[in-house]
Amino acid sequence: MRAYEEKLSDFLTHLQLERGASPHTVEAYRRDLIDLGDFVEHEDPDTIAVSVLDDYGVALRDRGLSPATVRRRLAAVRAFLKHRAREGARGAAPGRGIALPRLGRKLPEPLTKGEAERIVTMPDATPRGLRDRAMLELLYGAGLRVSELVSLRVSDVDLRDGVVRCMGKGAKQRLVPMGKSATEAARIYLQRGRPYLGRLQRGEVLFLNHRGQGITRQAVFQLVREYARRAGIAKEVTPHTLRHSFATHLIQGGADLRSVQEMLGHASIETTQVYTHVSPDHVRREYFKAHPRA
Helix, strand or coil: CCHHHCCCHHHHHHHHHHHCHHHHHHHHHHHHHHHHHHHHHCCCHHCCCHHHHHHHHHHHHHHHCCCCHHHEEEHHHHHHHHHHHHCCCCCCCCHHHHHCCCCCCCCCCCCCCCHHHHHCCCCCCCHHHHHHHHHHHHHHHHHCCCHHHHHHHHHHCCCCCEEEECHHHHHCCCEEHHHHHHHHHHHHHHCCHHCHHHHHHCCCCEEEECCCHHHHHHHHHHHHHHHHHHCCCCCCCHHHHHHHHHHHHHCCEEEHHHHHHHCCCCHHHHHHHHHCCCCCHHHHHHHHHHHHCC
């Protein structure tokens, strides 16, 4: 933790004294890079892998940040790591390897229903496997953001009514149906998984690592990628892929945009329209089903 803070401080000093950046600019960089530090758990910036930086970019978009904000934050990360490389840091991830997103929104490719099924059913029946199954079921079955998933507490899951309470963007709380599969997976995890994860469990955090502490966003990214690989899925799969697939499959199944908007926790219906890619075949079927002159 100290290494990250010291190297960040050195970079901010470089911005101010050598590049003549204004106090406002230096503060903006500081905020953006503190956020990166939180994501990588204050790992030494000279040892952060490029794949972790890719995960961070996905996590930023998954929070509902605008493309311009995501681009600014990744530009700050790139500048920071380029500075570390110029300082002769060994193993520093090259800043030029961080792709800055275009300002237009690019839809992720959703999973097919069969692919999603293969991923969520891949974990085994060990305590960790039961945890992973419950996490995957909630990501796909309730469309949670990864930040919402890792913030869940035991009391946020209502097994009787089959709903999960989560805190979304802007500290807005919402209730989302979990579905039968996710509810059952959560029930089994609470009974036969969570009690066996770590000797010293503190607090009510729902999903724990092997030490009994709350699992991190970075760990969830790695687990989702690994289960997709085991399921034989070649394309890139992240927690956001499961969330996007959740929305897409709801729309394809006939759910209305307003309901999907509420479940995703979007403030604007336009944001939901971006996430819920609907196939041309589905649009054609709906047209012939609904239009009187079809």
